[in-house]
Amino acid sequence: MSDRSDRPRVVVLGGGFAGLGAAQKLAKADADVVLVDRHDYHTFQPLLYQLATGLLEPSAVGHSIRDLVHHDHQDNVTVHKTQVTAIDLDAREVTLEGMAPLTFDFLVLGLGAEVTFFGTEGAPEHAFPMYTLPDAIRLKEHVLGKWEAADKDPGLIEDGALNIVVVGGGPTGVESAGAIAELYRADFARDYPAIPQEKARVVLVEAGPDVFGMFKPNLRTYAREALEKRTVEVVTGARVASVAPTRVMLKSGEEISAHTLVWGAGLQGNQLVQSLGLELERGNRIGVGPDLTVVGHPDVYAVGDIAAITDAKTEQVLPQLGSVALQSGEHVGETIARRIAGKEPKPFKYRDKGTMAMIGRGAAVVQMLGGKTMKGMKAQAAWGVVHLALLPTNEDRAKAIVDWAGAGLTHQRTGRISYESEVNTSR
Numbered sequence: 027m028s029d030r031s032d033r034p035r036v037v038v039l040g041g042g043f044a045g046l047g048a049a050q051k052l053a054k055a056d057a058d059v060v061l062v063d064r065h066d067y068h069t070f071q072p073l074l075y076q077l078a079t080g081l082l083e084p085s086a087v088g089h090s091i092r093d094l095v096h097h098d099h100q101d102n103v104t105v106h107k108t109q110v111t112a113i114d115l116d117a118r119e120v121t122l123e124g125m126a127p128l129t130f131d132f133l134v135l136g137l138g139a140e141v142t143f144f145g146t147e148g149a150p151e152h153a154f155p156m157y158t159l160p161d162a163i164r165l166k167e168h169v170l171g172k173w174e175a176a177d178k179d180p181g182l183i184e185d186g187a188l189n190i191v192v193v194g195g196g197p198t199g200v201e202s203a204g205a206i207a208e209l210y211r212a213d214f215a216r217d218y219p220a221i222p223q224e225k226a227r228v229v230l231v232e233a234g235p236d237v238f239g240m241f242k243p244n245l246r247t248y249a250r251e252a253l254e255k256r257t258v259e260v261v262t263g264a265r266v267a268s269v270a271p272t273r274v275m276l277k278s279g280e281e282i283s284a285h286t287l288v289w290g291a292g293l294q295g296n297q298l299v300q301s302l303g304l305e306l307e308r309g310n311r312i313g314v315g316p317d318l319t320v321v322g323h324p325d326v327y328a329v330g331d332i333a334a335i336t337d338a339k340t341e342q343v344l345p346q347l348g349s350v351a352l353q354s355g356e357h358v359g360e361t362i363a364r365r366i367a368g369k370e371p372k373p374f375k376y377r378d379k380g381t382m383a384m385i386g387r388g389a390a391v392v393q394m395l396g397g398k399t400m401k402g403m404k405a406q407a408a409w410g411v412v413h414l415a416l417l418p419t420n421e422d423r424a425k426a427i428v429d430w431a432g433a434g435l436t437h438q439r440t441g442r443i444s445y446e447s448e449v450n451t452s453r
């Protein structure tokens with residue numbers, strides 16, 4: 027007996043902004059949609075740094091994929107929580123861990139990006155990347171553990187137990203460094219009054235000449251000043267050579283005593299793309315045409331971080347952003363639905379929401395594709411509006427508003443409690 031109905035099968039790989047966007051737009055299509063993700067939750071990555079610093083709870087960052095696809099009573103979608111282990115584009119088959127392979131009529135590749143340590147010695151074992159929900163929880167638990175240990179044994183402070191090195195002057199590194207500094211100088215200063223704050227350094231290391239290299243010079247200067255105002259030590263033109271459990275070595279030979287290194291420095295397209303037999307673009311990303319199909323495979327689409335999508339207006343490759351992932355995923359969902367209904371597909375047009383990043387409370391930057399910029403409170407408000415729109419449901423939006431308003435008014439990080447015994451925090 028065949029496992030297939032007579033309807034076309036659309037297999038969506040990845041339940042990030044891109045994959046979910048595609049699956050949701052297929053709600054009314056006369057098709058069987060199968061969504062596969064290694065997690066049963068969708069990760070709202072822009073808020074990971076808030077989870078890592080105790081501002082938000084895990085439920086504000088991870089949302090059940092099954093809830094999200096069934097939210098609008100979408101009954102043509104099946105969700106499988108499993109690892110994709112291989113994809114054969116010519117045979118139209120996806121191999122999954124612990125399950126029979128899935129054949130497809132249409133395939134949506136939305137497997138996102140993953141961290142790369144650029145071969146830095148000791149980084150895979152000892153660095154704390156900021157990419158997944160467990161990454162954020164692991165970092166929070168580790169930092170809380172260090173402060174509790176130093177509270178009991180002040181000798182650890184001299185060894186740099188409370189110092190944190192953050193690698194990468196892009197949005198992930200800057201957001202993390204800014205939030206950690208605020209956690210240290212406000213909450214931990216109050217929680218551990220006997221520990222001298224000057225012995226708990228937050229050092230941001232960036233290889234380029236400035237932080238926020240992707241933004242205009244006025245925003246770069248603003249970001250550096252905002253970080254320094256929050257006591258982050260900004261070190262530019264420096265590279266990390268190696269990482270050990272309690273030390274970070276820079277290429278210059280300088281050694282920083284630090285028991286924590288947060289890695290916000292590099293991403294590359296999901297490793298699986300290397301086995302697809304495709305010519306890849308910079309950063310291991312899959313090049314796509316104006317309709318987001320993969321060259322030579324008219325029924326295979328790549329969306330979100332895994333894809334190198336060229337903007338029709340500017341002819342530049344779009345950045346790896348939530349709004350690009352959501353819009354490209356939704357476009358492909360609509361396109362496949364149109365094709366199944368016998369209608370002509372339309373080319374993808376990106377509606378620019380701006381590239382934006384937070385630095386700390388009341389400090390953010392925004393830059394539009396056309397070059398217009400914003401900073402400070404105004405940029406923070408724009409960040410809030412754009413990120414609320416990315417949240418998957420109205421309930422999540424309402425919850426985020428309450429959480430953000432609460433944190434803004436009380437400045438309290440109620441999530442800074444430890445589940446240490448249940449989570450592996452070893453470096």
Ligand SMILES: Cc1cc2nc3c(=O)[nH]c(=O)nc-3n(C[C@H](O)[C@H](O)[C@H](O)COP(=O)(O)OP(=O)(O)OC[C@H]3O[C@@H](n4cnc5c(N)ncnc54)[C@H](O)[C@@H]3O)c2cc1C
Pocket residue numbers: 039040041042043044045062063064065067068069070071072073074075108109110111136137138139156157197198296298329330331332346347348349351382383
């Ligand atoms: C720390 C951080 C902060 C960010 N901040 C912002 C921000 O402020 N604003 C903004 O717009 N963007 C931000 N981004 C970028 C944004 O989050 C991404 O562009 C977006 O999440 C990409 O969506 P995606 O669906 O392409 O990939 P992802 O969201 O990465 O989703 C990919 C999915 O595929 C699944 N998957 C991967 N491999 C497999 C496999 N082999 N088998 C099964 N499942 C698999 C994963 O579990 C995941 O759910 C941030 C990113 C990070 C890491």
